Structure formats: structure tokens, C-alpha cells
Amino acid sequence: QKEVEQNSGPLSVPEGAIASLNCTYSDRGSQSFFWYRQYSGKSPELIMFIYSNGDKEDGRFTAQLNKASQYVSLLIRDSQPSDSATYLCAVTATTDSWGKLQFGAGTQVVVTP
């Protein structure tokens, strides 16, 4: 079982709709959760981070964390063609190595005009 799992997609979303991405993780001790966006041929770009249970909103993005169920999700509202990218979920590995991020394989999002 992979430690961080994401649906690989592609997730096809009409322009203006909501894209919903999910991520589950296996390490119950994980404390920090991140969403990165990666355009083809580019490096990951941090778009959201969340540390507490609940929702966190930043512009069109909302991150949701449920530690009891060990999942974190990302909602993208009013999706635009420029949101077409691969979205990577990342989780800190253990309580004694805060710096070590474990990544999922990413979910490809395609926003269609």
C-alpha cells in the first residue's frame, strides 16, 4: 500500500465548474499537508497547506483535512483552463522527520472550455 494515494485521473472538468481532488495517507502521525500544482515540464508549485482539521480557503482553492479518516482534499472553484495541471498531495512523513515530505503520484486535471 502506498503511503500517499491519489486518483491518477485524468479528471475532466468543464470551465467554471468545481474540481474535487482527494488524497489519503497511511501515517496517522502526519501533521502537515500540502497541495502542489505541477504544469507539464515544470517543477511543483505550492498552492495550499493545511495543518488543522477542517477547511482552509485561499481564493478559488479550498483544502479540507480530516485526520480521523486520514484524508485531505482540494476543491478548485470556477475552474479555468489555466488550472489544467497535475496536482500533487504531500504529507510530512513522521513526527521525527518533519522535513521529509511524501508525495502522491498526482491527479491530472483537464479543464475543458
Place this chain on the structure above:
Amino acid sequence: GAGVSQTPSNKVTEKGKYVELRCDPISGHTALYWYRQSLGQGPEFLIYFQGTGAADDSGLPNDRFFAVRPEGSVSTLKIQRTERGDSAVYLCASSLTSLRFNEQFFGPGTRLTVL
């Protein structure tokens, strides 16, 4: 500089050769991380530094891989006796600290191709 920089952007080498990849973190960031990413996969952790010392090198695949950060700023990832399986994009990231809550910012990466 404004962001993390990495050199070279591309490196092509032959099997068995030695390579060095350089990373210059965001000014003021004390923590520095190395990952590598293969096509279709998420980044895979290699090592991270807090200051000059390696805080966690558990991701280095074998003893052909070594990294240093002698002055707590620039870091060099060194790969000896390269193998075709080492081909990947090597990503460097930095953060203010490596404490419990840290946001890591990535550089553009070095694409390593071993022929």
C-alpha cells in the same frame, strides 16, 4: 535571488561517470531538501539539511549518492558511477525551517540523463 535556483538545468552523462548537481536556496531559508522525480510519479525524498547538517538522509538510494551543504547555504548532490536508472529530474526545495510546519518551495530542477 527570488527563488530556488538549480544548475545545470540539464545534464547528459554516460554510465559510470560522476556528476554534481547544485542548488542555491531562497535567501534566509535554513532548510534545504533534495527530491527526485521520475515520469508520471510524485517527487521522491532523498535528503534534507537543517543548516549544514543532514537531518535525514534516509531517502538516498545507495552509497553512490552523497550530498553536502558546507556553509549552510548552497548544496551539492553528488552521484558516483552513474547508472541508467539514475535518470530523473532532481528537484531541490528550501524552507524557512524544517520544524513541524514548513512550506517547501521548489527550484526548477535538473534533468539528468544517463546514457
